[in-house]
Amino acid sequence: MAVVERDVRPSDAAAGTSRPAARWFLSVGGIDWLTKAWWTCLSVGLFAGLWELLWAVGWADPQLLPPPHIFLSDFGEQGKFFNTATRWQVGQSMGEGPSAFESVMITVAATTMRVFVGLVIACVLAISVGVAVRYWHVIDKLVLPTVTLLSPVSPIAWLPVAIFLFGIGNAPAIFMVVVALFFHMVLATIAQIDSVSPNLINVARTMGASKHQIYGRVIVPAILPGMLQVLRMNLFGAWMVVLVAESTGVGYGMGQVIMLARNTFNPSLVFFTIAVVGVLGFGFDWLLRLAQRRILYWLPDTQEKLRGL
Amino acid sequence: MAFDAPHFSSRTAVVCRGAGKTWAAGTKRAHEALRDVDLDIAPGEFVVFLGPSGCGKSTLLYLIAGLEDATDGAIWSFGDKVETPSPQRSLIFQETSLFPWLTVWQNVSFGLAIRGASQAERRRVAAEALQRVGLKAAMDKRPDELSGGMRQRVAVARALAMRPKVLLMDEPFAALDVQTRARMQDFLLDVWRDSGASVLFVTHHIDEAVALADRVVVFTARPGRIKTIVPIDLPRPRNLFSREAEALRIQLTDLLRDEVDRAFAEQEAMTA
């Protein structure tokens, strides 16, 4: 890694280039970006290669563990199964309705929307409750025991509740995402508040800040970096639980496709869906890290230091 | 309470009478950090608190700042009993306590933002305060772009922007290298002279005490009590290599040695 980076320091390279397009590419850190993409491809490629190798020597049964080139090859065939959105509509046969690509997109969009909405609701609720717990002593006494009691409950246990309360559709899936993240995030928020440097709070106090101002101007900005970290950790949890939710009470979505694959014994479809979920989760994480760097411009880059060791 | 009435002169910057602090009072972990402190500090005076670490120097500053309540006795400042923090008494900490998400000028004008001052007003006051610490050019930088010494200067500017009458400083230069610290001491003396505020400065460096103080308050090991008060009437700017300065250093070293020995003995007894 270090060698690659040293060879292509953008500033050095940019100095020797005269073509405007090339200079623009280098100035926006195109080389860094390419290097990262290259390592990602290599990482995934190694994993896939290993799998292909196991298939080639005959250890991985293509009926059970079809390697990537098999389950990715007939996209058209697999994509059709994503058409769960309209399949159950009266008078609609497998051949009609949206194309394979459209089906995949509709399903992906539906699941992504549920994850996104669930995350936003869970975040807003959890941070509000966490801050309120520390702000008002009564809320601490009243709410914290219940939150602590409920946080070890597996999201699976909430599944029937989601269906009782919301039937089918988007609501139960979103509810599941919220309920899976909310309790942990409340506890994480409180832990973040408790670790705010007392000096920062004391500075604000000596300047005459009210309790309200201390929370608004010191505590909330101070916990933001930690909260984004917590959000990133929980992002993957959200992707996991949304599949569980969709596999039962919802008309369509990635979870439904997995269920369909299970019921029709279609390992290719399972792996295809896993690949799609992986790419989506990766994309979400990447966006969040990007946001993190934009919002939390003041954080030092520890990763760089560790890499130098 | 005998001391409740504000009968002390409203012209005395800080008055401590029988001030004491027991942390976690009334619990099993209760321990006494400070006992029976009587101290008067005049306006514009530079007082250094010197004592072995753990003897309660920071605790006393917190009490004077109003960030903690005294468990015994009472403290007054300019005639008012100290019960809550006040912008009149600014505290500067050892570690950087700048808000990392704000720029330098926003940090400096934080207290004005609390009072709802306009942006133009805040920028003007911040510029003025930063001018006084020689960092006007760094106004729009972020704290993590500054060196340790610069950050402490910004912290001083932030305190000055509140126009405090008492400046409380808790080992503010302890984390700096020796050369930077010497420069910061000169800088602090300039700021002190301009501002007219009383400075209460905690350190465990004898050299620093000799360089800065009008009076050095020497504390005993925990629970901290005032052991002696050593006045220093060397003219400023001080020659720290003069015979008088050397004699003071020897005197303070002797005073401190006994207490450090006692603090060690106590710590050994606790772990034995």
Ligand SMILES: Nc1ncnc2c1ncn2[C@@H]1O[C@H](COP(=O)(O)OP(=O)(O)O)[C@@H](O)[C@H]1O
């Ligand atoms: N917030 C606190 N809670 C409980 N004990 C404390 C607290 N702050 C300081 N102490 C204790 O009070 C004693 C004096 O501490 P401190 O005032 O920080 O000493 P110094 O500043 O002289 O080194 C120490 O024994 C320390 O452990």
Ligand SMILES: [Mg+2]
């Ligand atoms: Mg201290």
